[in-house]
Amino acid sequence: MNTRHLPEILGATVLLLASGALAFFGQPGLEQKWELLAPKYEPLLAERTVYIDPAELLHQMNDDYIHLVIYDVRPESDWNEFHLVDSERIAIENFAAQRDRLRLLPENAVVVVVSNDEILATRAWKYLMTVAKSNAYILEGGLNLWLNIYGVAEEEAGSHGKASLGKPDGTLRHPFKLALGDRHAAAQPDEHHLPHREYTAKVKLLKKIAKAGGCD
Amino acid sequence: MAPFDLVALFGNEGSYLIYLAIGFAFGFILESSGFGDSRLLAAQFYFRKLSVLKVMFTAIVVAMILIFWSTALGWLDYDEIWVKPTYLWPGIAGGLIMGMGFILGGYCPGTSLVSVATLKLDGLFFFLGHITGIIIFGETVEFISTFWNSGYLGFFTLPELFNLETGIVVFLVTCMALAMFAGFEWLHSKIYGNTK
Amino acid sequence: MNELAEKVKYWNPYLGGVLLGVLLFLSFFVTSHGLGASGGVNRLAVAVEDLVVPEHVDKTPYIAKMAGGDRDPLAHWLVWEVAGIMLGGFVSGLLRGRVKVQTYHGPQISSHTRWAYAFVGGALMGYGARLARGCTSGQALSGGAVLSVGSWVFMFAVFAGGYGLAWFVRRLWQPEA
Numbered sequence: 001m002n003t004r005h006l007p008e009i010l011g012a013t014v015l016l017l018a019s020g021a022l023a024f025f026g027q028p029g030l031e032q033k034w035e036l037l038a039p040k041y042e043p044l045l046a047e048r049t050v051y052i053d054p055a056e057l058l059h060q061m062n063d064d065y066i067h068l069v070i071y072d073v074r075p076e077s078d079w080n081e082f083h084l085v086d087s088e089r090i091a092i093e094n095f096a097a098q099r100d101r102l103r104l105l106p107e108n109a110v111v112v113v114v115s116n117d118e119i120l121a122t123r124a125w126k127y128l129m130t131v132a133k134s135n136a137y138i139l140e141g142g143l144n145l146w147l148n149i150y151g152v153a154e155e156e157a158g159s160h161g162k163a164s165l166g167k168p169d170g171t172l173r174h175p176f177k178l179a180l181g182d183r184h185a186a187a188q189p190d191e192h193h194l195p196h197r198e199y200t201a202k203v204k205l206l207k208k209i210a211k212a213g214g215c216d
Numbered sequence: 217m218a219p220f221d222l223v224a225l226f227g228n229e230g231s232y233l234i235y236l237a238i239g240f241a242f243g244f245i246l247e248s249s250g251f252g253d254s255r256l257l258a259a260q261f262y263f264r265k266l267s268v269l270k271v272m273f274t275a276i277v278v279a280m281i282l283i284f285w286s287t288a289l290g291w292l293d294y295d296e297i298w299v300k301p302t303y304l305w306p307g308i309a310g311g312l313i314m315g316m317g318f319i320l321g322g323y324c325p326g327t328s329l330v331s332v333a334t335l336k337l338d339g340l341f342f343f344l345g346h347i348t349g350i351i352i353f354g355e356t357v358e359f360i361s362t363f364w365n366s367g368y369l370g371f372f373t374l375p376e377l378f379n380l381e382t383g384i385v386v387f388l389v390t391c392m393a394l395a396m397f398a399g400f401e402w403l404h405s406k407i408y409g410n411t412k
Numbered sequence: 413m414n415e416l417a418e419k420v421k422y423w424n425p426y427l428g429g430v431l432l433g434v435l436l437f438l439s440f441f442v443t444s445h446g447l448g449a450s451g452g453v454n455r456l457a458v459a460v461e462d463l464v465v466p467e468h469v470d471k472t473p474y475i476a477k478m479a480g481g482d483r484d485p486l487a488h489w490l491v492w493e494v495a496g497i498m499l500g501g502f503v504s505g506l507l508r509g510r511v512k513v514q515t516y517h518g519p520q521i522s523s524h525t526r527w528a529y530a531f532v533g534g535a536l537m538g539y540g541a542r543l544a545r546g547c548t549s550g551q552a553l554s555g556g557a558v559l560s561v562g563s564w565v566f567m568f569a570v571f572a573g574g575y576g577l578a579w580f581v582r583r584l585w586q587p588e589a
Contacts, residue, residue, distance in 0.1 A: 008426060012394050018281045019390040023383035025288050036217060036290050100370035132295065219444035228487075231443075235489040238439050239496020242447055242549075245432050246497070247504035250422030254516045254530070258585040261578035267425040272553065272567075274429025275436055279557035282437035297440045300546060300555045302562030307551070310544025311566040313536050315573020319581060321533015322516070322526075325541060326449035326549040328534065329494060330501030337515045337523070338530040345531035346450075349538025350457045357474045357542070364543065374559040385559060 033130045041129055045122065051140040052112065053199035054149055060110055060203060061086070062191050067109040073124040074115050074143075078172045081179040082143065085188040087114065092124050095131045102132035110203055111136040117168030118142050135206045141165060147174045149197065150189040218292045243330050252330040254322025254338055261319050263404050266397075273393040284386050304367030321345065421508065436557055445489070446554020450538070450547035452494030454478075455485040518585040529584060 028036065044050045052060075060068050061084075070087035072079060079089045090098070102111070111134045115121035121138045128136055139146065144163040151162070151174065163173035182188070222231035249271055250256045259265035286292035318324055323331055323342045331339025357364055374389070375382045422428075439447055455478060462469045462479040470480045479485040505511040517526035541547040544566050546555065552570065555563025 011426060011430070012397075015277055015281065015390050015394065016387075018285070019277075019383075019387040022281065022284055022288060023381065023387045025285075025383060027284065027288050027294070027382045028290060032290070036293070103371065218441045220442060222443055232489065232492040234443065235492040236496040236499075238435065238443070238447070239493035239498075240500035240503075241435050241496075242432070242493070243497035243500025243502075244504040245423075245428055245435065245500075247501040247510070248423045248508075249425055249428035249432075252501055252505065252510070255518065255585065256422070258518075261574045262582065262586055264586075267422075267428075270425035271429040271432060272548070274426055275432035275553055276556040278430050278433025279436035279440070279553075280559070282434070283440055283557060286437075286441065292441055297444050297558060298446065298554075299558045299560050300551065300562060302560060302565075303545060304562060304565065307544050307562045307566045308569045310540040310542075311569025312573040312576075313540030314544065314547065315570040315575070316577045317533045317536030317540055317573075318570065319533070319574045319577050320584070321530050321537055322585075323530070323533070323537070324449075324549075325453055325537060325547045326447075326497060328537075329449060329453075329497045330505075331516075333498040333501035334505035334511045335513045337513065338517065338526050341527040341530040342534035342537075343453075345534025345536075346453055346538040347457045347460075347534075348531075349535035349540075350450075350454050350542060351461065351538075352535070353539045353542040354458070354461075354472060354475050358472075369561065372561040374561055374564065377561050382559070389559070 030127070030130050034126060037130060041126070045125075048140075049202060050125065050137045051118065052137045052202050053140055053197070054146045055197040055199045056201055056203060057112055057114075057139055057146075058150070058189055058191055060112070061188070065108055066205075067106050069105070069109065069111045071111065071113045071124065071128070072115070073113060073120050074172070078116060080181055081172060081176045082147070082174070082184055083182050083187065084114065084143075084146075085182045087182070092120075092127050095124070095128050098128075099132045102128070102134050105134065108205055109135055110205070112139055113137070114139040114143055114146075115170065116142045116144055116172045117165075117170050119168060119170050135204070137203060142168070144168070144173050147186055150186040150194070217290065218286070219296050242326070243333065246327055246330045247334065251327040252334050252336065252339070254331065254336075254342075257324075257327060258319060258322050263400065263407050266400050266404060269400055270397060273396060277390050277393045280386055280389065284382060288383075299371050299373065302367070302369040302372040303365065304369060306364050306366065309363075317349075432553075433557075436553060440554075440558070443489070446557065447549045448490050448493055448546075448554070449497060449549040450541040451550060452488075452490035452492075453538075454542065455488055455491050456494070458485045518583070519587045520583050526584075529581075 060066050068086070070084055072083050072087045072089045073092055074089075076089070083089065105111070111128070113121040113124045113128065113136060115124070118138055118140065121142065125136055125138050128134060144165060148162050148165070222234060226234065246252065250267060251271070256265050257268055260268035283292065283297070287294040314324070321342045323339060325346060328339050328342045328346060332343050375385045378385065436447055439445060458469070458475050458479045461475065462485065469475050502511065515523040515526055517523055537547070544551055546563070546566070548570065551563045552567040556567055
């Protein structure tokens with residue numbers, strides 16, 4: 001046996017075994033990834049740090065400096081009845097496909113996830129953060145609360161009554177007479193003509209460290 | 217979980233020192249392996265000395281296995297490490313040009329630094345040429361801007377391309393590298409006999 | 413000095429590769445970046461330009477991103493890594509008595525010919541590295557280790573370019589046939 005090459009053959013064997021074992025062991029899936037991230041992110045949910053008041057979302061919508069992304073994770077029928085102007089309808093499963101876009105969002109980006117109450121949006125937020133850590137928030141009280149505040153008076157077209165927020169069940173509890181999508185006035189309320197609503201501002205802009213690998 | 221926010225941990229100066237240390241180790245390994253010598257580097261392209269192939273691909277395979285074992289065990293967050301976005305066409309064009317530059321100039325950017333550090337004049341001329349090439353690029357990039365931004369595929373990885381599990385790709389890449397080593401060594405002995 | 417000494421004083425390349433691989437891994441682990449070189453040289457070049465023609469730097473978008481206005485192109489980790497590479501290379505050379513003013517060149521050509529080709533090759537490298545958004549350290553090594561498609565394609569293109577041209581310029585490197 002030619003022992004001149006023994007160290008090299010040993011080395012090659014080690015590499016093959018190490019890489020082969022890796023093929024069996026596998027990489028973390030989304031659930032495992034969430035488990036690794038949970039210590040950092042569960043407190044953000046528990047302490048309501050990432051839930052923003054409808055008035056704050058309205059402010060973001062009117063802030064020209066912010067690059068705002070609103071993900072609406074509700075079913076299509078709810079979307080057709082009412083959704084916010086410039087929001088994007090997306091199923092939770094499709095967040096994975098947003099990964100590249102989320103990673104490349106600019107420094108002034110703010111992502112908000114909305115659903116009818118907060119339940120679906122909270123689930124979606126976890127999923128989103130596992131796919132790509134983002135400057136993401138959840139609309140507090142969901143669109144049910146939003147419409148309670150910004151909904152139009154009874155007499156006008158597309159009108160609706162106030163939703164009860166006591167027992168959130170994830171449904172849209174505003175009986176719209178017409179499914180106008182984002183053509184309702186409440187889809188883009190006029191901040192200046194509304195009574196001022198107090199809120200605790202929670203949105204922060206992330207200082208993006210210019211990420212660049214070698215040689216960029 | 218790694219990686220770490222160095223500036224938060226050590227401040228700007230501290231983080232720069234870490235990069236200095238990494239660079240030091242890099243340069244030390246390169247010079248120790250003979251990569252400050254353009255004749256050794258160029259010899260790769262005549263199958264006379266296979267150091268370039270061996271160092272590069274061994275490094276890639278070893279780093280790859282370590283990285284993906286770390287992510288598998290949850291020690292390293294894969295999403296936080298920088299994977300370069302793929303721009304296919306300028307990548308190919310740039311690669312071909314660099315290949316030609318390699319065999320003409322005898323160095324690549326990293327090794328030329330090592331060469332200059334050991335006072336080699338050919339390394340110095342290479343370095344000056346390097347700076348010139350950089351400046352020329354900066355002045356002309358706007359004219360080729362469409363091309364320079366073409367073929368954008370985002371953060372595209374081999375597992376995604378082949379629709380295979382990462383671990384399988386790691387194994388296959390390892391096999392390929394080992395096969396290349398064996399193949400090139402065979403070619404070398406065919407051309408030059410059994411001299412090292 | 414135009415003979416490639418057959419007495420191998422350099423490390424076994426497989427060993428060098430293993431050490432480099434561990435370093436590359438540590439770099440990703442600790443800093444989230446791989447290794448880099450040409451990006452640092454890029455910034456050095458830009459810094460010089462900023463001294464000489466600052467208004468031009470401000471007006472050219474590609475360079476302005478690094479040095480326009482108040483930005484300091486040298487306040488970047490790549491610059492420190494480049495400094496480290498030179499330091500490490502120097503110390504390694506010093507320890508082995510390889511720090512000497514000389515020109516490495518193939519046996520069939522003169523030093524002066526070598527200098528000219530080194531300059532041209534360097535220019536191609538400098539241009540190509542910016543075009544490819546990386547060099548063999550950044551794109552090939554670092555991008556390769558994390559399985560980036562663009563990096564692997566780039567790597568094969570480099571080898572293709574080198575091997576493709578090698579036969580035509582063999583006089584630069586090979587001993588007489």
